[in-house]
Amino acid sequence: MAEIIAMPKLGFDMAEGLLSEWVKKAGDPVAEGETIAIIETDKASVEVPSFRAGVLHQILVQAGNSVPIGTPIAVIGNPGETVDLAALGVTPATSLAVPEAPGKAVQPPVAAEEPVVAGPEAPGTAQGGRLAASPVALHMAAELGIDMRQVKGTGPDGRIIKRDIEEYVKVHAGPPAKVPATPILTPSSEPTAEGYRSEPLSPMRQTIGRRMVESKQQAPHFYITMDVDMAAAMALRAQLNGLLAEDEKISVNDLVTKAAAVALRQFPNINASFASNEIRILDHINIGIAVAREAGLLTVVIRDCDRKSLAQIARDARDLINHAREGRMKADDMVGGTFTISNLGMFDVEDFIAIINPPQAAILAVGAVKRVPVVDPNGQLAVGTRMKMTISADHRVTDGAEAARFLQSLRTALEEPMRLVL
Amino acid sequence: MTRMTVREAISQALREEMYRDERVFIMGEEIGTWGGTYAVTRGFLDEFGERRVRDTPIAEGVIVGAAAGAAIAGLRPVAELMTINFAFLAMDQIVNHVAKLHYMFNGQITVPLVIRTVGGGGRQLGATHSQTPDVVFAHFPGLKVVAPGTPADAKGLLKSAIRDDDPVLFIEHATLYQVKGEVPDDEDFLVPIGVSEVKREGKDVTIVSYSKMLQVALEAAEMLAADGIEAEVIDLRTLRPLDTRPIVESVRRTNRMVVVEEGWRAYGIGAEIASRVTELAFDSLDAPVRRVAQAEVPLPYNRRLEQMALPQVQDVIHAVRDVLYLK
């Protein structure tokens, strides 16, 4: 029966061949192994033998034409056979001198390429210059919300390097300014053309403002306040401080920090951060302590609070807060926090509500420890030592019940303060 | 623990493994009667006999190839190429055969071969006897390449190499043989192939090195310490497969890295490590990675010129100060 002879593959990288010459004509008898055509590749002219005996019924590709390998070039069959091209899979189109390449997509013409814009515009390009910064400097600036354009680069060609970011932070936190005398303010609901003093927003203020706006806009805050009986905690503190030197003493905030670390271990979902489509439950418990400065609020981070003793936390807190007050912080001290505690107890604040530090899931606002009238277990009026704490939590990450249980755990750690020394 | 030289450590490793496994034998030029041109196998011929200590003709191709064939047939040969400069004569056997037989034949053939060889310059032997082309061999999948820089690592790595079923190129250094160090006595003390090691801790800069240059790096670290710069020095020990984990962890802390190698800078070991660190610790880098390497020239005979071309302690110190942006 009739069979197709196709353009053979004659070399390992041959893609198409030129049918140079037909040695046999249509209708000629052919013996097995007899040469029927000569094919030219880009390397050589090669004789193509027939793989069977028969009659060369039809030539499908004329001499002088180049076709891809696998293209039908002729039909061989038994003598006297009628050839049904369609049955053999050869359409009139494919029998043309220049058929479409079977199985190969037609290459579209290559359009002139649009110039590719290389990423987001670098800061400072509006002014025409390009900011050079080392990767770690860029990373630090992003974490701290620092505008790179404000940073002076001391690296080669003005490259901003790690040292420059550290320097910037030092300078812009600045030494604590003297507390100004309280001015008597005329009540006014809007700034008037006369009678106000303009204070330009420092980069730090801008940053704090921007982050707090973002936090309030994006994190659905909810708040839970709890009252803590601090009698036992204060007693423990007094005992411990009796053993410690002046510069090692443990503060109330240190107790709260350690208690928070204990509670966060039990409620890891609160030690988390919100990323666009996931909640990241963080491995380390790094608690940020808010430190008030004239220029604004800073948070210094005590790392791995759950692994540190009360004494160590007190030491770290003291060092960090001193550095912050003196403008001596290192960038590492300010990043990586997973939870924040803000304590306004020293201003005799009873309770307050703090704004979450993005991307953290919660912040704890702590008031003063006060002597207040309380109802004791017997229903009698008594004097208690109490402190209020308010959690602000992100409802995308947690909910009221969980936050409340977390607070309970924190309270328990403070009311049974031996847990803090375990 | 015993204090010994690199030479003694290698010799001891070889001896212990030959006692441990009867299939281990050695072959190479002048390793028997002469005792090895670096005296590593002195006494071996008397101790083990001709069957296991074979002097070969000067024919690097068949030294490697026949050792490979013996490995295919189930033995565990340790072939020696007198210097790595002569390894080029066996390049085809090493990269086309030894490295590829296991893969091409789908695991049917195993080549548990160790090739010991010696590289490095600094002894006025001229350009063709002084090269450090380690990176060329580390380029090929299928081969393992190790280059110890201390006596303990030399002993532990050679033992690991001999016991490994994969082919291992074990690169010694001509001027490292007499360096002394503490070596565990345990006959099964092994240093794993494919694990880098922090040899000196520090927080200010990461220096990566191996083989002879490890000693240069450690010396530079001592001098830098006097200036208050604490360098962390990491010893690669294995070039392929490369272990960058301690390096990345270190750069995350120090933010800067210097690589010290004796080979040429262009397309060298430092190029590979710098690339990896860029991929894995980009945001931690405060400065571009600096490479301290041999000058881009064939090594000359003249002593002063030769030393100029080779990396020195001062070169490492300058590079460190550079990445710290210090004058």
Place this chain on the structure above:
Amino acid sequence: MARALAKDELLELYRQMALIRRFEEKSAELYAEGKIGGFLHLYVGQEAIATGACQALGANDHLFTAYRDHGWAIARGLDPRRVMAELLGKATGVSGGKGGSMHLASAEHHYWGGHAIVGGHLPLATGVGLAVRYNEGPEAVLCVLGEGTTNIGYFHESVNLAAVWKLPVVYLVENNQYGMGTEVGRASAVRNIAEKGCAYDILNRQINGQNLLEVYEAVDQALEHARKEGPVLLEALTYRYVGHSMGDPERYRTKAEIDEWRTRDPIRRFAELLQKDGVADQAGFDAIQHSVEELMGEAVRFAEESPEPDDAALCEHVYVNPMGHR
């Protein structure tokens, strides 16, 4: 003297040659259809050497060849279906589809490849001989090479070492007159390759590679000598009717020369010999041809229907103990 062969063994040898011839023809067809990639080096016309030699080779002896290896693989006993599968790059191929035509191998048959670097396997074969001596074993190594390979450095290094250490290696040169397109006299200072053995003071012999029984006899003798004494250099004169590989324009020889060698076709000559000795008749040969056709059909079907290797196969067997870069 080699052991005399029984009738059924002789018929089996004929079948093997017929199978090799048909296998090579089929491979050429599949290559032209684009189903086999890379290079394809065919053994058409040289069948008597592989068949005769493998008859002499013991099961525990070792075999190394160059890249014109399909005939050797089949003669050594590898399953033709799995050899075809290898040519098609399938997972069921003898090398898992990762070697291809030039890298057939079978550890079970002590066939250590199938090698593409000219002369690259000579040191390896020599080394296996070294291991045999080390273990004081009775085995021998048959190392097959082309005549052009006797001019590369590896030949000198390997044969010299084998001679110095008296290793049990038979270096069997298949002199098919052309190294690719270069006639042996243009490439080799000594045209009679066997004579090169004198440079190493080893036993050497030139034989008619188209005569199966002569090959059998000579290889058997050589292996014996190798086991007891040391290396042997054997040169078998032969010819390939087809090009060096597919796509060879063959400008270096005439059709007349090919036709002349065809008159001494090893398969036809062996058939004539068997007929004359009353071992078989035309009907018997036809039956064998038929069985060969069937087996070939099966082989092609098996190969075509076999699965491709998994993606995971890409990274397998780089090392025995992989430890990735980290």
